[in-house]
Amino acid sequence: MYAMAGDAMRGREAGTLDEMRATAWVADQARKAGLQPMGDDGTFFQWWPMHRTRVGDGSEISVGDHELTMWKDAIVLSRGNSDLDLPIVFVSDSAALEHTDVHGKAVAMVLPSIATQPPAEFTIRGNFQSTTSQLVRRMASDIARAGGAAAILIANGTPDQKMAFDATATVTMRGSYTIDSAGAPAGSYARSSAGRGAQAGRGGRGGFASAPTFWFRHDMLGAVQAPDAHLKAFVFTESFDYPSGNVVGVVRGTDPKLADQYVLYSGHQDHDGVRYPVMGDSIWNGADDNASVSVAMLAIARAFVQHPAARPVLFVWHGAEERGLLGSRWFVNHPEVPHSQIVAVLNGDMIGRNSVDSAAILGVQPPHKNSDALAAAALRANAELTHFTIDTSWDRPTHREGWYFRSDHLPYARAGIPAVMFSSLLHPDYHTPRDEPSRINFPKLKKMADWMYATGWIVANAPQRPDVVANFKLER
Ligand SMILES: [Zn+2]
Known part of the structure; x- marks a missing residue:
C-alpha cells in the first residue's frame, strides 16, 4: 500500500508515464506473488492505445x-x-x-x-x-x-x-x-x-x-x-494515442475438467495523478482508490498460489479506469480468454475506508444482479466469515450516486458475464490528495480482502459454474 500509493508513484494517472510505472510495479508484484503471466506474448501485460483529444x-x-x-x-x-x-x-x-x-x-x-x-x-x-x-x-x-x-x-x-x-x-x-x-x-x-x-x-x-x-x-x-x-x-484540438495497460496473471486450478472456467478478480491500478494542490498537496495518491483492491488482489493471489482451487483464477488489474473504465472495456473487447470461459468477475473498488463493521456489495439486487449463484456465494462468504453489516442502498437503481455504473465490473456484466463489485463506499477524501495510505483502515482492508477471497474460493470450487440471470437488463 505504501509503495503503490506513495508519493513516488505520483498518483498513477493513465496517459502518463506514472501509470506505466505503476503497471510495471504491479506486474512485478504479481510475479513475486507466484502468478503466471496471462497477458500478451507470454507477458503479464496487455497494452492498448488510449485515444485522446484535447486542446493543443x-x-x-x-x-x-x-x-x-x-x-x-x-x-x-x-x-x-x-x-x-x-x-x-x-x-x-x-x-x-x-x-x-x-x-x-x-x-x-x-x-x-x-x-x-x-x-x-x-x-x-x-x-x-x-x-x-x-x-x-x-x-x-x-x-x-x-x-x-x-x-x-x-x-x-x-x-x-x-x-x-x-x-x-x-x-x-x-x-x-x-x-x-x-x-x-x-x-x-x-x-x-x-x-x-x-x-x-x-x-x-x-x-x-x-x-x-x-x-x-x-x-x-x-x-x-x-x-x-x-x-x-x-x-486547435489535437488527437493522439498513448498506451495504457492491463496486468493479467493466473493461478491454474487442480481439476483438469474445469481448466477452461476462470474466476476473474478485477481492480484498477490507475488514479488521478498530479493536479492542483489541496492544502498544499498536489499528489492524488489514490490509496483507497484503488491501491486498496490492487494490493488485496496480490494477497488473494498468494493465497490461491498456496492453495489452488479446482478452477483457475485470473487476476486482471485494469488501466485507465478513472478515464472511463477504459481498461476493462478493452479487456472485454479483447479478452485473453473467451467470454464463455470467464465464469465470474469479482471486482473491487475502494475497500479500505469507513467502519470496519459495514461494507457494500453491488450486483446482488435486481436489476443489477446478473447471477443468483454469484450473489449467493458473496452473501454466504460474508455470513460465515466476515460478518459485515451490508449497506444495501447503493445497489439500488434509485441511488443518486449510480455507484454500480462506476467501476470495472460493468463492461463484463454488459457482456453477459456474472459480476459483482465489493466496496467500502465513499468518504470525504474520495478523489482528493488526502486519499493517502496513512488514512487507510487496515483491519477493514484485511476483512474486505478476506471477503473477496472467500467468495472467489466458493465459486472456484463449486460443482457448477454460476448461472446467468435471464433477461438481465440494467436501468441504463
Ligand atoms: Zn476506483
Whole structure:
C-alpha cells in the first residue's frame, strides 16, 4: 500500500508515464506473488492505445497586450478549432445583452456569486464546481443566442470560484479519452465516449452555446474592461494515442475438467495523478482508490498460489479506469480468454475506508444482479466469515450516486458475464490528495480482502459454474 500509493508513484494517472510505472510495479508484484503471466506474448501485460483529444499545447489566447497562460488564466470550454480576432464588449449580466450590440464581438461578463450549497447527501465534493461550470455554460449560451461571436466569463474573485476554476481547468485541459470500439460485444459500448459513470458530477453539456467559450481567471478583469480591448484566440484540438495497460496473471486450478472456467478478480491500478494542490498537496495518491483492491488482489493471489482451487483464477488489474473504465472495456473487447470461459468477475473498488463493521456489495439486487449463484456465494462468504453489516442502498437503481455504473465490473456484466463489485463506499477524501495510505483502515482492508477471497474460493470450487440471470437488463 505504501509503495503503490506513495508519493513516488505520483498518483498513477493513465496517459502518463506514472501509470506505466505503476503497471510495471504491479506486474512485478504479481510475479513475486507466484502468478503466471496471462497477458500478451507470454507477458503479464496487455497494452492498448488510449485515444485522446484535447486542446493543443500551442493554442494561444491574448487580451490586448496580455498573453494568457492556458489553464492558469483561461479555460477553453468549447470544442473545435477557432481563430479569432474580435473586439470585446463588456456587459453587466445576461439581461443587459438585450440592449447591447454584441454582433461580431466577444462578449465578457463577470460570473455572479451563487450560494454555496451544502454537500449533497453522498456527493462529497464537486457540487460547487459543477454548479459554477453549469452557470458558465448557461451564460455562454445566452451570449451565443444574443449573437455574440465569442463568450468570455470571468470569475468574480471569491475563493469558491477560484476553486471551481482550478477544478474545471484540471479536468478540461486533459481533454477526453476513449478507445477504439472494435471488438465490442453487440449493444455494449458501441462508439460511446468515456464511461458515463466516471463523468458523474461534472455537469452536462446539454444546451451548451455554439460560440467559442472561455472562462477567465478574475485577474483578467482589468484587461477585458480596458478601452479597445481585443480578444485574440488561436485554439486547435489535437488527437493522439498513448498506451495504457492491463496486468493479467493466473493461478491454474487442480481439476483438469474445469481448466477452461476462470474466476476473474478485477481492480484498477490507475488514479488521478498530479493536479492542483489541496492544502498544499498536489499528489492524488489514490490509496483507497484503488491501491486498496490492487494490493488485496496480490494477497488473494498468494493465497490461491498456496492453495489452488479446482478452477483457475485470473487476476486482471485494469488501466485507465478513472478515464472511463477504459481498461476493462478493452479487456472485454479483447479478452485473453473467451467470454464463455470467464465464469465470474469479482471486482473491487475502494475497500479500505469507513467502519470496519459495514461494507457494500453491488450486483446482488435486481436489476443489477446478473447471477443468483454469484450473489449467493458473496452473501454466504460474508455470513460465515466476515460478518459485515451490508449497506444495501447503493445497489439500488434509485441511488443518486449510480455507484454500480462506476467501476470495472460493468463492461463484463454488459457482456453477459456474472459480476459483482465489493466496496467500502465513499468518504470525504474520495478523489482528493488526502486519499493517502496513512488514512487507510487496515483491519477493514484485511476483512474486505478476506471477503473477496472467500467468495472467489466458493465459486472456484463449486460443482457448477454460476448461472446467468435471464433477461438481465440494467436501468441504463
Ligand atoms: Zn476506483
